[in-house]
Amino acid sequence: MNGSSPGVENGRDHAREQGSAVAWVESPLQMLCAVEAHHAGLLGAHARVVPRAGLRPLVVTGREISRLGLPGGLELATPEPGMPRPRRGTTWVVGDAFSGKVQSGWLTALPGRIVIVDDGLATIRLLELLTGRIRTPLLRARATANPLRAGLRSALGTAAGLRLRAAARSGRLSIFTALPVPAELARAVRDRGAELVTHDFAWLRSQPLRRPRPEERTVVLGTSLVRNGLIHRDRYFTWLAGLGSSEPVAYFPHRREDPHDLAQVGEQPGITVYDGGIPAEMTLRGLAAEQRVLSLPSTAVTSLRVLLSARGVTVETVDVPEEWWTAQAAPSLRSHLSMFAHHDTGATA
Known part of the structure; x- marks a missing residue:
């Protein structure tokens, strides 16, 4: 994985066109990957990272990132209880593409571009569903679902999938990941029109080591x-x-x-x-x-x-x-x- 790959160069071109981005993060990994996406040039000249309020891991991760030194043009905003509604045409950055709030946001607003960063194993599932049949709903990989909510979530997931695939076809969807995406799946994602950018934590690797390592082997x-x-x-x-x-x-x-x-x-x-x-x-x-x-x-x-x-x-x-x-x-x-x-x-x- 190489943060200076052609995919990143394309991402920089898109970023210059879009100008600014708002990232909604709900986990430490999402926050770190939003920083990496900005460092790689996908998010424009200015990006605002908004953590979900009430989550201590986000507070301590934000503090650590700030201590290392934020990349230029990146702002770590005050935590908010709900996902902000960016202005029309702004690049939206999210990690949890299976969130009902995130999916509703795609349907009720018009983001200029959507960038999806890593959210654990769910990222690979998202790519598989995205490249599936046109009406495949975007739903989490769980064995059981609440029967009272299953129909509503399926309908929302189907609508969100249609919107996300439309964004891919129009060149407005980027997936930014450090995960090992199988070659066949990567080709299918790009055939849908989405930009798939892999990275190797270039920003984090460039930062000095300041934390002592554990003594245990x-x-x-x-x-x-x-x-x-x-x-x-x-x-x-x-x-x-x-x-x-x-x-x-x-x-x-x-x-x-x-x-x-x-x-x-x-x-x-x-x-x-x-x-x-x-x-x-x-x-x-x-x-x-x-x-x-x-x-x-x-x-x-x-x-x-x-x-x-x-x-x-x-x-x-x-x-x-x-x-x-x-x-x-x-x-x-x-x-x-x-x-x-x-x-x-x-x-x-």
């Missing part, structure tokens, strides 16, 4: 799979206990982990829970060659490989055993997760 990334009811809690904790019993482990929580679960993780022998909130891409980019990262399938696996490969750090994906999954884990979701499990030799739980 093994670093484990937390997961949201337990809280989301997709894997069994007891199986996960048994695995962690086994790791901690063999060597000291540094545990970096996922922002969605349950506080009670984190307390239990911290009680496991040999495991130290570090303060969470800031993306792992920012917290762990200074690891040394003798250290390693273990993670269940997640977006962070890919981005950390990009950031740590030059430092000789091994980033291993833990294959989720069949007996870990709950009935709520849809086959489609497992398929998306396996994409991140098979880009290396993998570790075994």
Whole structure:
């Protein structure tokens, strides 16, 4: 992945035409990727990043980005409780394309251009749906849906999909990602008219290292799979206990982990829970060659490989055993997760 690829050059041309952008971010990764998109030239001369109010991880991530130094022309705005309504013709930047509020915004306003930045595994699903049949609704990969809301969400997702595909056909849609997009899917996205720009966290890599790295050799990334009811809690904790019993482990929580679960993780022998909130891409980019990262399938696996490969750090994906999954884990979701499990030799739980 190369931030100076031809796709980025095209993005700069679009940005000069559009002039300014407003980014609505609801997670630390979305905030970081909005900064990277501006640094890559996709968002125009001036961009305003608006975090969702009431989320501590966004506050601490914004503070860390500001401490490193915002790229020129980028403003980190005061958090707001709801998605702002940018002026007509402004470039809109979002991460969660499956959000009902975001989809409603596409239908009730006329953004000049839409830029979608990474929002975890959902980004790949969005690309797959975008290149599907014309009336395929943009819906999350979940096993079950609330029957009372299913019809309404499907209708909204269908309308949003039509609007997004129309934006692609008219050259007004860009997807900015650090994820490994399969070549066939990438071609299908571009055939739809969308601009697909890959990056390697060029802005973050250019920043000085200011955070001390953990002393432990093994670093484990937390997961949201337990809280989301997709894997069994007891199986996960048994695995962690086994790791901690063999060597000291540094545990970096996922922002969605349950506080009670984190307390239990911290009680496991040999495991130290570090303060969470800031993306792992920012917290762990200074690891040394003798250290390693273990993670269940997640977006962070890919981005950390990009950031740590030059430092000789091994980033291993833990294959989720069949007996870990709950009935709520849809086959489609497992398929998306396996994409991140098979880009290396993998570790075994």
